Amino acid sequence: MLPMHRDPEPHRDPEAGFTVVAILLLVSVMASVAATFSRHVIVDVQATVVSDVTQDSMALLDTQLEYAFQSQRLGRGVAVSDLDGAVDSGVVGSSESSMDRTTQDLALGELSEDGTRARLFTRALGDGGQGATRLIETVRVPVEMTTAPDQLPGLDADLAREVLGNAKFERMDITTDTTLTGVDFTGVIVVHEAAVLTLDDVTIHGTILSSAAADGAVDSSFSAFLAPRVVVTGPSRIESADFFPGLAVLMPDGLFYAEQDDSRVYVKGDMIAFFVGLRSVGSVDGHIVTVEEPYIASAVRRPGSGREPRAWSTSLDLHGAWTPQFVAVVPRVVTLEESAAILAYTFPVKTSSDPGKGGKPTR
Amino acid sequence: MHTMRIHDRRQAGFTLVELLAVAVIIGVLAMIATSAWADSPESRLDLVQRQVEDALDHAKALSRANREAHGVVFEVSTERLAVVGEDGLAVEDPLSHGDYVLDFTGPQYPRNIDLVSVDFGDTVQAIVVGPEGRALSGGSLVVSFGDAQRTLTLDSATATISGS
Numbered sequence: 443m444l445p446m447h448r449d450p451e452p453h454r455d456p457e458a459g460f461t462v463v464a465i466l467l468l469v470s471v472m473a474s475v476a477a478t479f480s481r482h483v484i485v486d487v488q489a490t491v492v493s494d495v496t497q498d499s500m501a502l503l504d505t506q507l508e509y510a511f512q513s514q515r516l517g518r519g520v521a522v523s524d525l526d527g528a529v530d531s532g533v534v535g536s537s538e539s540s541m542d543r544t545t546q547d548l549a550l551g552e553l554s555e556d557g558t559r560a561r562l563f564t565r566a567l568g569d570g571g572q573g574a575t576r577l578i579e580t581v582r583v584p585v586e587m588t589t590a591p592d593q594l595p596g597l598d599a600d601l602a603r604e605v606l607g608n609a610k611f612e613r614m615d616i617t618t619d620t621t622l623t624g625v626d627f628t629g630v631i632v633v634h635e636a637a638v639l640t641l642d643d644v645t646i647h648g649t650i651l652s653s654a655a656a657d658g659a660v661d662s663s664f665s666a667f668l669a670p671r672v673v674v675t676g677p678s679r680i681e682s683a684d685f686f687p688g689l690a691v692l693m694p695d696g697l698f699y700a701e702q703d704d705s706r707v708y709v710k711g712d713m714i715a716f717f718v719g720l721r722s723v724g725s726v727d728g729h730i731v732t733v734e735e736p737y738i739a740s741a742v743r744r745p746g747s748g749r750e751p752r753a754w755s756t757s758l759d760l761h762g763a764w765t766p767q768f769v770a771v772v773p774r775v776v777t778l779e780e781s782a783a784i785l786a787y788t789f790p791v792k793t794s795s796d797p798g799k800g801g802k803p804t805r
Numbered sequence: 806m807h808t809m810r811i812h813d814r815r816q817a818g819f820t821l822v823e824l825l826a827v828a829v830i831i832g833v834l835a836m837i838a839t840s841a842w843a844d845s846p847e848s849r850l851d852l853v854q855r856q857v858e859d860a861l862d863h864a865k866a867l868s869r870a871n872r873e874a875h876g877v878v879f880e881v882s883t884e885r886l887a888v889v890g891e892d893g894l895a896v897e898d899p900l901s902h903g904d905y906v907l908d909f910t911g912p913q914y915p916r917n918i919d920l921v922s923v924d925f926g927d928t929v930q931a932i933v934v935g936p937e938g939r940a941l942s943g944g945s946l947v948v949s950f951g952d953a954q955r956t957l958t959l960d961s962a963t964a965t966i967s968g969s
Contacts, residue, residue: 776874790906
């Protein structure tokens, strides 16, 4: 007798049925919850997309504005001229976000008759039409580009004679390489040619001058070998005092460095030098004016920038070439009168298929 | 002595019918629980609050984008709200692509909500937001469902709603 051939019994996983049913059940519950909250889910998701695009747009605007602010802070005409260039080119930047494409436009708005004041609309929008729009106001002033130390603002001659010739104001002359550590000094520090003044944990209530600036004899030629230098190696503070109000550093033929990790520098007053390099952290409450393009780290705060035109130190002779510039975002405050159309909105008449509760008296 | 352990295949798992029965029972219980929770006054008022917040967020996003004022206008008599642009027209609803008008008493969820009062000062029954994301004025609105009532308060500085 031949053995009977039997197909092997198929393997049945007793958990398979449970898995299928569990998945179906889960999907059903999720679908019912999603259906219940569909409006919120959809609007909320779209709001998230809008929020992403808006964030991208705001970041683009901030980048552009920060460039304008930074240029304005440097005391050059770059901010306005660049903004003008951006207006000419229309689209000035674009980025790809994860959800939407964002483009940024600048459009020239109102321009005053004398051409000195311009209002620029800057808009960053995604494909969905969502994004951000800002209004930037600039004051356009003629500013000469400086190419030599003697074109930088100098010390007011009368004030210089009055202060530097008066023995009651303490004066420290730096003629050779000198390091000040843990010093609290009130007065004027004059750094002579080729001398290097190193500051470490120093507080100065007064002004640092180069000898040429103190003498009112700044040469148009610059020598890196003879340039007086100030090097900040440790946390230091320079605050202008009453005798040279608003003036912290005046070294048109000199160099000012604060480039080490610990060289935190806090300056209150204008800084004028052939070059200024602030690569650490700190703050400068005043103009920074240089011949060579300065380096100001983003961690160096500029309190007061963007709120109103910053005045120059009254200790300076600006040679008629320098006037304050101002770039600012103009906030728009909506008034009740401007909202009249919104408040006058008339709701559409309810249809019979959408009766609501009905019969409720108008309040 | 050698001991043998005998496995009975019949006890290796449940049958599909048993599993289906249990799943159906769990499903019914879950649906009852979900339905009961969704129909509770608090959950409905939560949903209304979210809808007002959604409308306000939409108005703020449009205001930022277009540098124009937008408003969330309420009509107490018909229990409705609308998102309106500076031109006085309702903006597009991202869901229906029609006018952004929500009816708290309509057939869609959450129905039968009562818009008790709206007060944003100077007889203004609207939240108006500007391009800077601030509201024209603060205020509050009161919604109710049955005996439950909730006051939604607007912070004008941030144009955000909080419920209490």
